[in-house]
Amino acid sequence: MIIALDGPAASGKGTLAKRLAQHFGYAHLDTGKLYRAVGLAVLQSGGDPENAAAAESAANALVPSDLDNPALSGDDAAVAASKVAAIPAVRAALLAFQRRFAESPPDGAPGAVIDGRDIGTVVCPDAPAKLFVTADVEIRAERRHKELLGRGETSIYARVLQDLTERDERDSNRAVSPLQTASDAVVLDTSAMDPDAAFAAALAHVEKRLKDASDR
Secondary structure, three states: OEEEEEOOOOOOHHHHHHHHHHHHOOEEEEHHHHHHHHHHHHHHOOOOOOOHHHHHHHHHOOOHHHHHOHHHHOHHHHHHHHHHOOOHHHHHHHHHHHHHHHHOOHHHOOOEEEEEOOHHHHHOOOOOEEEEEEOOHHHHHHHHHHHHHHOOOOOOHHHHHHHHHHHHHHHHHOOOOOOOOOOOOEEEEOOOOOHHHHHHHHHHHHHHHHHHHHHO
């Protein structure tokens, strides 16, 4: 059983995905960590993230436990991620990784919850339960701003808002796997919801989709 969550940055989809996975006892995959993990692996082996052969090798060797590395949240991983993401062979390897995770979740889990940008449209188009989680960009910027301050990092709201606006533009207009709402996805706007309300709404939609799928 697969639950696919897509949506723009800071929409709350990652938090929802974790809670849904915990609720159902499913494995969770945050696909946003994949390119960071590949880039970090290349760096830690002494390689250059822009080297296609090294990046492809790291992508093919990736295992789920690599995504638990705390160093993935660092700037080095972020910079390396942007470099390996431009390599077609890396993108192909990570697409295969995501599909394997969905088809055979780790640790014998009975299902998978996967969040990203193109899960319901490209990675798992046949997933029985799909959510497109969104919120007004100003709301998302305020959430990200507070998150950064809460971690003790320097943050300026206007800069966060600009970064998210530009990222939305890139994600929606990129040539490969753009951010889109799957035709059979339920759109969940969390602008006016706290985390508990968003989870309750998501759970209701997912349970209905899973029930419909089991009744077929």
